[in-house]
Amino acid sequence: MPWILVSIIVAVVILAILAIFVFKRKGWNSEVDYRRYFNMGIVWLPFGIIFYLIFENPIGLLFLIMGLVFLAIGLKNKDKWGKPQKIPPTYQKAIMIVVLFLVLGVILGIIVFEMMR
Secondary structure, eight states: OOHHHHHHHHHHHHHHHHHHHHHHHHOOOOEEOHHHHHHHHHHHHHHHHIIIIISOOTHHHHHHHHHHHHHHHHHHTGGGTTSOEEOOHHHHHHHHHHHHHHHHHHHHHHHHHHHHO
16 A cells, blocks of 8 residues: 555544544534535535546445435525524534544545555
């Protein structure tokens, strides 16, 4: 495994740990604007299509699905765009778990992409 890939993975893990410490110290953000989910979906959807169809990499399917999920969440709550919504603590924990799995998916995607080359 190339050293650049290992250093990128280590950097992402260190940044994630630092982010957790900062969020715990300053308090978790308990508001969400659903337009951001829509915007993330717009970014991830073409990224997944490009990886899946042009590079013929199966990890592109993961990015494609993530883009569709973010688009669906954003469009479902279109009436709440621009109005930050309070999130109950139970949902905050669920969101953190989902984000953790998405980050792990991206890291695994990079690893699989590098191994398949």
